[in-house]
Structure formats: C-alpha cells, structure tokens
Amino acid sequence: MLLELFIREHPSYMKDKKSLKSFNTFGIDVFAKDIISISHDDDIMKFLSSSKKQYPFYVLGDGSNVLFTKDYDGIILKMETKGIEIVSQNKEKALVKAKAGEDWDTFVRYCLAHNFCGLENLALIPGKVGSSPIQNIGAYGQEVKNFITKVYAISVLDMSFCTFINKDCQFGYRTSIFKQAQKGRYIITDVEFMLTIDGVPDITYKDIQNHLSATAPVKAQDVYNAVSYIRSVKLPDWKVLGNAGSFFKNPVVSVTHFTELKNKYPFLKAYPVEKDKCKMSAAQLIDISGWKGKRIGDAGVHVNQPLVLINYGNAKGKDILNLAKQIQNSVYDLSKIKLEIEVNIK
Numbered sequence: 001m002l003l004e005l006f007i008r009e010h011p012s013y014m015k016d017k018k019s020l021k022s023f024n025t026f027g028i029d030v031f032a033k034d035i036i037s038i039s040h041d042d043d044i045m046k047f048l049s050s051s052k053k054q055y056p057f058y059v060l061g062d063g064s065n066v067l068f069t070k071d072y073d074g075i076i077l078k079m080e081t082k083g084i085e086i087v088s089q090n091k092e093k094a095l096v097k098a099k100a101g102e103d104w105d106t107f108v109r110y111c112l113a114h115n116f117c118g119l120e121n122l123a124l125i126p127g128k129v130g131s132s133p134i135q136n137i138g139a140y141g142q143e144v145k146n147f148i149t150k151v152y153a154i155s156v157l158d159m160s161f162c163t164f165i166n167k168d169c170q171f172g173y174r175t176s177i178f179k180q181a182q183k184g185r186y187i188i189t190d191v192e193f194m195l196t197i198d199g200v201p202d203i204t205y206k207d208i209q210n211h212l213s214a215t216a217p218v219k220a221q222d223v224y225n226a227v228s229y230i231r232s233v234k235l236p237d238w239k240v241l242g243n244a245g246s247f248f249k250n251p252v253v254s255v256t257h258f259t260e261l262k263n264k265y266p267f268l269k270a271y272p273v274e275k276d277k278c279k280m281s282a283a284q285l286i287d288i289s290g291w292k293g294k295r296i297g298d299a300g301v302h303v304n305q306p307l308v309l310i311n312y313g314n315a316k317g318k319d320i321l322n323l324a325k326q327i328q329n330s331v332y333d334l335s336k337i338k339l340e341i342e343v344n345i346k
C-alpha cells in the first residue's frame with residue numbers, strides 16, 4: 001500500500017532508471033531504479049523507514065568487487081559517509097575509526113602520515129573502508145582482519161545499531177560473516193582498527209623483499225611504496241581495462257591432491273595453510289588450462305595476470321560470467337579443482 005502511494009506520488013520513479021556503468025569497476029552498463037547517496041548514517045535510517053525500503057536495495061562502495069549480470073530491479077545505496085577519528089593512542093598503539101564511505105587507500109595514507117603502521121601491505125586496494133571487512137581484504141602477506149577491532153553496522157531488519165568485535169566477524173580467507181551467514185542483513189557504518197605506532201613492517205612477502213633495498217631499515221612507508229609500485233606494474237588499471245581484481249579465490253586442497261598434480265606439472269606452486277592442506281595458485285591453474293590472454297568477444301582473461309577477467313569494452317556481465325564458467329570447467333577437467341568465484345555476482 002505504502003509503495004503504491006509512493007509510486008502514485010512519484011510517477012516517473014520507475015521509468016528514470018539510473019546507469020551503473022560508472023559505479024562498478026568492470027564498467028558493466030546496467031541500470032538500477034535509483035541510486036541514493038548515503039552521506040550520513042541518518043540517510044540509512046531515513047531510507048529504511050521510508051516507503052522506498054519496499055524495493056530491493058543493494059549497498060555499494062566503489063563497485064570494485066561486484067559483477068552486475070543484469071539490470072538491478074531495485075535501489076542502490078551508495079556509501080559516501082566521511083570521517084576518520086583517532087579514538088585513543090599511547091606510545092605503542094593507536095585505535096582509529098573510519099566511516100564506511102572513506103576511500104580505503106586514502107585511509108591507509110592517513111594512517112601512515114600519523115605513523116600508524118600495519119595497513120601498508122594493503123596499499124592501493126580499490127574500494128571503501130566499509131567494504132574492507134566484507135571479504136576481509138588481503139594482499140602481500142596481510143589481511144585486514146589482523147587490524148580490525150570492531151565493525152559498526154545498522155541492522156536492515158530492525159534498524160538497530162550493532163557492534164561486531166573481531167571474533168564476531170568470522171573472518172576467513174576473502175570472507176566474513178557479512179559475505180556468508182549475515183549477507184545483506186547489515187549496513188556497515190564504521191570500522192575500527194588497532195595499529196602500531198612506528199611499527200616494524202611485515203616484509204615476509206617475497207615480492208616486497210625483492211623490491212626493497214637490502215641495507216636501509218625498512219619503514220612502513222617503504223612497504224607502501226613497494227606494494228604500490230608492484231601493483232601498478234602487475235595489475236591492469238580498471239579505469240583503462242574494466243576488472244574487479246582477482247575473479248577467483250586461490251583454492252585450498254589436500255597435500256595429496258597437490259602432490260599428484262605436481263607430479264604432472266612440476267612448476268606448480270602451493271604453500272601450507274593448515275594440517276594436510278595447502279593453498280594453490282588459481283592463476284597457475286588457469287594458465288595451464290590455456291586461458292591466459294584468451295578473449296571471447298569483449299570478455300577476456302588478462303594477458304599477464306590470468307586471475308583477472310577483463311571487460312575489453314562492451315562485454316555484458318553475462319559474458320564475463322560465461323567466460324568464468326568456461327574457465328572453471330577447464331580447470332576442473334584438468335585438476336578436479338572447482339575454482340570458487342571471489343567477486344559478488346548480482
């Protein structure tokens with residue numbers, strides 16, 4: 001009834017669909033009923049208590065981990081809330097809280113400028129702070145779960161304000177409670193991080209070590225610079241070639257399974273993750289399945305980084321997904337490993 005009233009009062013609401021092309025890093029040209037900018041937490045409350053809530057809605061940061069396969073028959077809530085607060089600090093540690101709509105890399109640079117260390121390995125990951133817990137972003141030997149103390153959110157069911165401490169978030173490899181059991185049930189408003197003041201950076205990742213000078217003491221800023229350089233060389237710029245970073249997760253398999261494959265393909269790499277299990281490189285599996293650099297129309301596999309699927313111009317989300325399925329089938333035929341998609345499919 002409320003919805004009918006709303007549509008009667010706003011007759012053009014259903015007709016003036018909004019393009020999402022510039023709201024997803026794949027550059028997929030689909031439409032939503034509307035895009036509402038969330039620049040204050042109150043905007044979330046207003047939306048949830050309005051008649052518009054009767055439409056399906058989807059929260060979007062920068063759309064760098066989403067593949068739209070069709071028009072979205074609902075409303076996009078675009079997170080634009082801003083603010084960074086130093087909650088407390090002593091000689092060793094700082095507790096810093098950021099609004100969900102803050103740009104992730106801007107936040108990492110803010111922390112470095114204040115000598116708050118830890119996030120430097122996660123330099124240049126596209127997206128917003130509020131999205132960082134969703135898939136527990138990770139790169140170059142670190143994951144954001146190692147620094148998050150609390151995630152603040154609004155429940156979409158009853159509009160209550162909720163606080164999740166680190167262990168409530170059920171963080172795992174590219175996942176959390178917000179991507180699994182409680183998917184879509186909370187709108188994250190703020191994230192709080194515990195960082196080390198003047199901390200010793202993590203340079204266990206080989207690429208970082210190779211890039212740093214052997215003698216000078218390494219500072220967090222050096223790691224940030226090294227990671228930024230490596231990323232800019234290795235990964236395609238989504239502003240030039242639409243993509244969402246790694247499309248698949250690296251598969252975790254039994255050591256026995258890996259050993260069988262390694263007998264056939266001696267160059268395959270893996271590293272131990274838990275007892276009797278190891279994590280393999282999905283990029284290598286895609287490569288030996290013959291997909292590196294392949295293209296079907298405007299949907300393709302990057303020439304240097306086979307984990308990254310590309311929109312070469314006018315690919316539709318379905319074309320990218322179809323390519324992904326073909327890759328999954330080839331990898332399965334070759335290795336009996338089912339690659340899991342990391343990107344959110346809408």
Ligand SMILES: Cc1cc2nc3c(=O)[nH]c(=O)nc-3n(C[C@H](O)[C@H](O)[C@H](O)COP(=O)(O)OP(=O)(O)OC[C@H]3O[C@@H](n4cnc5c(N)ncnc54)[C@H](O)[C@@H]3O)c2cc1C
Nearest residue numbers: 061062063064065126127128130131137138139188244245
């Ligand atoms: C070139 C490139 C490189 C990348 N490299 C990495 C990498 O190294 N490591 C890595 O982990 N990821 C990487 N990614 C993936 C992506 O950057 C991250 O997953 C990022 O955190 C997504 O942020 P976003 O704001 O764009 O989220 P979006 O894509 O907008 O949203 C992702 C999901 O989170 C949900 N969501 C977003 N904000 C909220 C909120 N406030 N409350 C509730 N739900 C929300 C959305 O509904 C959606 O399901 C890369 C992507 C690209 C394009």
